[in-house]
Amino acid sequence: MLHHTHATKQFQTTTQLQSEQRRHIEHIFQLGEGLDTPCLPAQATIRRSWLRCLNDYQLDPTHPRPARVVPQQTLIEHRESVDELLHVARAGVDQLYGQIAQLGYVLLVTDHRGITVEFRGDPNQDQQLRKAGLYLGADWDERFAGTCAVGTCLHDRQAIICHRQEHFDASHISLTCTAAPIADPQGNVMAVLDISALQSPTQHESQNFSLSLVTLYARMIEDAYFLQRYRDCLMVRLDTSREFVHVNGRGLIAIEENGQVIAANAVGRELIAEHQHRWPPWSANHTPMLGELFECEIADILSINSGTDDQLRAFRARASNTIHFISLLEPRRPRMSQRATPSASELPEPLARLGADDPAMRKVQKLAERLRNEANVNVLISGETGTGKEVVARALHESGNRAKQPFIAVNCAAIPESLIESELFGYEPGAFTGGRSKGMRGLIPQAHGGTLFLDEIGDMPLALQTRLLRVLSEREVMPLGANTPVKIDIRVITATHRHIEEMIQQGEFREDLYYRLNGAQLRLPALRERADKLFVIRRVFEDVAAERATRASPRLRADAISALLAYSWPGNIRQLKNALAFALATSESDEITVHDLPEQCLSQRITRNVAAQIETNASEALSGSLIDLLKQHHWNISAVARELGVSRPTVYRQMQRQGIVPPNWQG
Numbered sequence: 001m002l003h004h005t006h007a008t009k010q011f012q013t014t015t016q017l018q019s020e021q022r023r024h025i026e027h028i029f030q031l032g033e034g035l036d037t038p039c040l041p042a043q044a045t046i047r048r049s050w051l052r053c054l055n056d057y058q059l060d061p062t063h064p065r066p067a068r069v070v071p072q073q074t075l076i077e078h079r080e081s082v083d084e085l086l087h088v089a090r091a092g093v094d095q096l097y098g099q100i101a102q103l104g105y106v107l108l109v110t111d112h113r114g115i116t117v118e119f120r121g122d123p124n125q126d127q128q129l130r131k132a133g134l135y136l137g138a139d140w141d142e143r144f145a146g147t148c149a150v151g152t153c154l155h156d157r158q159a160i161i162c163h164r165q166e167h168f169d170a171s172h173i174s175l176t177c178t179a180a181p182i183a184d185p186q187g188n189v190m191a192v193l194d195i196s197a198l199q200s201p202t203q204h205e206s207q208n209f210s211l212s213l214v215t216l217y218a219r220m221i222e223d224a225y226f227l228q229r230y231r232d233c234l235m236v237r238l239d240t241s242r243e244f245v246h247v248n249g250r251g252l253i254a255i256e257e258n259g260q261v262i263a264a265n266a267v268g269r270e271l272i273a274e275h276q277h278r279w280p281p282w283s284a285n286h287t288p289m290l291g292e293l294f295e296c297e298i299a300d301i302l303s304i305n306s307g308t309d310d311q312l313r314a315f316r317a318r319a320s321n322t323i324h325f326i327s328l329l330e331p332r333r334p335r336m337s338q339r340a341t342p343s344a345s346e347l348p349e350p351l352a353r354l355g356a357d358d359p360a361m362r363k364v365q366k367l368a369e370r371l372r373n374e375a376n377v378n379v380l381i382s383g384e385t386g387t388g389k390e391v392v393a394r395a396l397h398e399s400g401n402r403a404k405q406p407f408i409a410v411n412c413a414a415i416p417e418s419l420i421e422s423e424l425f426g427y428e429p430g431a432f433t434g435g436r437s438k439g440m441r442g443l444i445p446q447a448h449g450g451t452l453f454l455d456e457i458g459d460m461p462l463a464l465q466t467r468l469l470r471v472l473s474e475r476e477v478m479p480l481g482a483n484t485p486v487k488i489d490i491r492v493i494t495a496t497h498r499h500i501e502e503m504i505q506q507g508e509f510r511e512d513l514y515y516r517l518n519g520a521q522l523r524l525p526a527l528r529e530r531a532d533k534l535f536v537i538r539r540v541f542e543d544v545a546a547e548r549a550t551r552a553s554p555r556l557r558a559d560a561i562s563a564l565l566a567y568s569w570p571g572n573i574r575q576l577k578n579a580l581a582f583a584l585a586t587s588e589s590d591e592i593t594v595h596d597l598p599e600q601c602l603s604q605r606i607t608r609n610v611a612a613q614i615e616t617n618a619s620e621a622l623s624g625s626l627i628d629l630l631k632q633h634h635w636n637i638s639a640v641a642r643e644l645g646v647s648r649p650t651v652y653r654q655m656q657r658q659g660i661v662p663p664n665w666q667g
């Protein structure tokens, strides 16, 4: 009997919902036809979004779409792109969820494309939540899901409630969702924080508190991310209330020691905007001095911690004439030339030098530390071009017990296919025409006792892969023309920027060799993803300046740092190094400013297909004049690569494509 009543009730609810959905669809069409009735949503943002759905995205309200959850691999890629943010946000996400879980809400964090990359919800409601799209991997892009809190928040870049019938898609009209954007230090939305519930009271006002809560947490996460990003910098924290500066100072501004602003959080950017009387407020090309924003000397700011008991001081903002209370946060890490970090100091020096505090790099450093004396574990280093694969291979070698033995680096893309075998294995006198009369000791035997680093392993021809496999399993090589094999004891490190798994599927790389080489894998992060980007910029600047050794001590000004931080670096550390070398070579003063940087570093951030893009750029740059350039540089490939701002392998690849063979390789 109980069962029966329950079934009847469910049936009524379903039919009731269906008629509500029909009415909802009618309302959407009414708006589309330009009618205005009291049943239509009051919020202008919602109305505009409905019209976008109808007119721009051509969504059909009569065809509600089931929630779309992206495949696992795609989800992993989306998560990776906001990995650092998620890491920083975790505590805030858990705290917020702790406050709303009892009220029947779930919590979502999406990336800037609307894909749910973090989720908290009641596992007992798993089925229903998944069906409603309240799930890890769910796609809430407005163009797909229609008007919804996440998608519309992403479009309008502001916090929003999307309550029940305000959703566009009829299958979402029982949901209530509230979302707020999370912006990066440049003000670009990089994620959205959302809380949603399957059921809620009908009144819109019931969600006002959700809006305050989500907005508050989004700001806290944004600020935590900002503090993490700029923790190597001096930072001022400010608020118009003296009591709140230390606990919740709303403004954060990272500065150089001379008071030059490097970056600011949302409140800080507004303050700068007031000063600059323009919008958008933030431009890497124009960063003011703190003394331009407030009536103060930089010395007043720098002495805050020692000057007053409560460690804050009041300054008047020049633009608004309001008083701000300012406290000073010292950098958490040692500045500029102090290289070691507390955790890094436990690492051997060559490994500690690789990074300051980036989660992916820390993983690499820790794993390398464990592997440094494990010569039997072959290490594969992967990462985009210019991320420092060879530098890491050397650091691994130098930190281990083979440090005093040879480190032989072989670029498989740089040696012509016809010579690679003799170069690697060596040859006996008279083994082939064109060879040296005394024969040659191959690169593999040269690495005996030490480390052999095979760069661009994906470019090794298939036939040679078979021979390499044999060398690795038998631990001996047979030089060309020799009768007896030579015993070798080598540690093998390989590197690639290609997807070897895909090459295996296409039959271009031997699977058994891959497993043999991939005893452990070190994945290097792209420069644009590194949390310690500032450290890398400063470190590379020091290296480049030291190499030149022509100036006393050049300085990188804050405006230049800010531009370098904002750029996406498709060519990674190599490109950064080239940009800084260019700036040092062409600047007329010891202070490198944003105006000294190559123009490309000031352009918009590139986010997609970066590796492909640099290859294309390189191809274009190289297409006509490569042979002339090579002749001009007396066939010095490194010099040509430097001039073009590309890697040596890229030059080699282009040479291969264009059939150019250096004179000393022609038999």
Ligand SMILES: Nc1ncnc2c1ncn2[C@@H]1O[C@H](COP(=O)(O)OP(=O)(O)OP(=O)(O)O)[C@@H](O)[C@H]1O
Binding pocket: 353, 354, 355, 383, 384, 385, 386, 387, 388, 389, 390, 391, 392, 455, 495, 497, 539, 540, 543, 573, 574, 577, 647, 648, 649
């Ligand atoms: N941690 C670092 N600190 C300073 N300079 C670095 C660091 N890592 C890399 N570099 C510099 O960046 C440049 C590129 O490094 P490297 O050749 O190791 O990259 P790669 O990943 O092997 O490149 P490719 O894929 O093109 O072979 C080099 O000039 C190197 O000195």
